[in-house]
Amino acid sequence: MPRPSTRAAPRSQRRSRRSTSCSAPTSTRPPTAANPSLIERGVTLATNEAIGSVRSAAEGVVPYRKWVRKLSGAERYSKDVAAAIAAGTVRRAYLKGQLVARSCV
Template identity: 45%
Template sequence: MRARPLSVVLVAALAASGCAQMSFDRGADRFQGGVGQAASAPLQDLNIQQTEIPAVLVEARGAPYGRADLRRCADISAQVARLDEALGPDLDQPQQGPGRDEQAADLALDAVRDTASDLIPFRSWVRRLSGAAQHSREVQDSIKAGLVRRAFLKGLGQQRGCRPPAAPSA
């Protein structure tokens, strides 16, 4: 059996899955919008460019279980809304996943990001020495704190008899 070029195999797979007849506008827009960020991955590895941590997540790291300014359900709801804006929808919200064209764009962006990152020799050491690894941990810790804070707020809202979004929807 002859080896076929990758492009022929990909086209056949897309046609078989029905993707060939879909509009690729959303996927193309997603790819075009993210290619610059994906290609700049080495700048993050060198700690020249950093992901900005939203203020609401920094606040959550400082006091994930704080009860200040939570007198009414509207106060809880406002804080949950700020966290939703930074983190995306919570698990009790309807989830709308990306379509196939958007998934293909995400895979292509991952390939661009990986290729750009592979250009840096000894990448893990560069990340450690530049401080990028530490900043990445801070970003992840802030996200975790935001998730914990949102869960705490919704539990508090449920205890007080609040309606969603100040309490879980389900």
């Protein structure tokens, strides 16, 4: 569909079209589960901070928490989970590099 001539458009429409064409978009992609919006990230951050505050208050109530975690095996499991996440991140980066090198993307 051809754009109307700028001379035929009223002054307010020309100004509006000019300002929107020169301004950068606020987001290149719509928010998804993998790429949340700024507001969703802020809500998540605030929630995590509130939970962290409650957790630290509860940890102060439970004496010898560190020893309980070590004796129950929770500390070792937590380290195993962190190692698995790190290995998965490295594996994903390696595979993405292979795809780019082979021009599959």
